[in-house]
Amino acid sequence: MELNDIDLNLLVVFNELLIERRVAKVADKLDLTQPSVSNALARLRKLLQDELFLRTPKGMEPTLYASQLAEPISFALNTIRNSLNQHAEFAPATSTRKFTIGMVDLGEIYFLPRLMDKLARVAPGVSVSTVRNTAVNLKDAMEAGQVDLAMGLLPQLKAGFFQRGLFQQDYVCMLRQGHPLQGKRMTLKQFTEADHVVVVSEGTGHAKMDEIIERKGIRRNIRLTVPHFVAVGHILAKTNMIATVPEQYAMACLEPFKLTYVKHPVQLPRIGINIFWHAKAHKEPGNQWLRNLIADMYSESGSL
Known part of the structure; x- marks a missing residue:
């Protein structure tokens, strides 16, 4: 042919x-x-x-x-x-390009408020669309140029992808203000006896934390499981349940939901939050501009 x-x-x-x-x-x-x-x-x-x-x-x-x-x-x-x-330069001030970024709701809560505020000032015509990076076809979509970047803890994006570290963070126990365990150094016994809400975040590195807790033989009183983080703040604010969450997410929930958090009683590894892009977009001007902007905003020295 x-x-x-x-x-x-x-x-x-x-x-x-x-x-x-x-x-x-x-x-x-x-x-x-x-x-x-x-x-x-x-x-x-x-x-x-x-x-x-x-x-x-x-x-x-x-x-x-x-x-x-x-x-x-x-x-x-x-x-x-x-x-x-390849000869087209990216001009953020006049561009009307729509970027698609893969992230879970946890990333939307943390990244999008500051990012959209920044874009309004430096690239007012640029728009952003997000897709769940837990989608089965994320790798294919990025390879095909349908998703420009992905952000988070994504160990499945390896061969054919570049990544840049943004920051590392710990996991903590989040609970409402006025909770009986507030302000105390939570013991393992208190942790196991408390009522838990657990986020089942399959396809991301966050699910590894639940696996680590289980491998240590620690049994939690899991009263509720949800498929996303967005409801956790609302739930904890009205109950005596606790949740194991990344520290940056906990910090973002303190004021809106009147929550607090304490050091986690289980020794868990720190997690690295990265930005990913496919090798085919490595030299694409618009992709370069956006990922550099995000890295400047959220790298370790500039993270919240």
């Missing part, structure tokens, strides 16, 4: 289907109709003589052949995109 036998737009549709897995989402992202996307897929199936994607309850699942094509096609499209844009 020669290159003049194939329409490059078909490969763009193919690449988006690998990421989104749904025709409707691809159509919306590419500003096409759903029949246009389906027609492009039909043409590509005929050209490559393979089904490429199979309809399942979870969406369009790639065939083995499509999976083999995924990395080289994504690489080729990004190479073309970067080559066409």
Whole structure:
């Protein structure tokens, strides 16, 4: 097969289907109709003589052949995109670019208030969209250029990614002001006897802390589990439960929810919060500008 036998737009549709897995989402992202996307897929199936994607309850699942094509096609499209844009300088004061950043709600609470305030002053036309970095396809989305940066504790982003450390922090026990354990050095016995709310944050390094506590043979009275951090402040403010959380998050909750925190009675490792980007975006001017801005704001010397 020669290159003049194939329409490059078909490969763009193919690449988006690998990421989104749904025709409707691809159509919306590419500003096409759903029949246009389906027609492009039909043409590509005929050209490559393979089904490429199979309809399942979870969406369009790639065939083995499509999976083999995924990395080289994504690489080729990004190479073309970067080559066409390599001379373009990023001008934050006049840019209207939309950046997509992967982070959990914990990161949104900590990073976004200061970041959006900063952007309003230095890049008023720039907008930000966040996606959950616990998504199964985060690596694929970053490789395809759909997610510009990811922030947090993400041990799964290794080969093919750059990272830069922002700061390290401890885990603490957070509780309401006026709690019977406030102001005391919490003992392990008090910790195990207290009622706990636990955040189940699968796919991030935060889940490792629960594993460490369990491996030490420490049994907690877990009364409530939630899938995100955003509700924890509200819950602790109205109950006598406690929660194991990163210290920076605890600091952000003190004033809004009238909470406090104490040193954790279990010896837990410090965690490093990093910013990640794919190697394909390493020299892209806009990506460089945003990650340097974030690093300047939140690196160890500048963190809250």
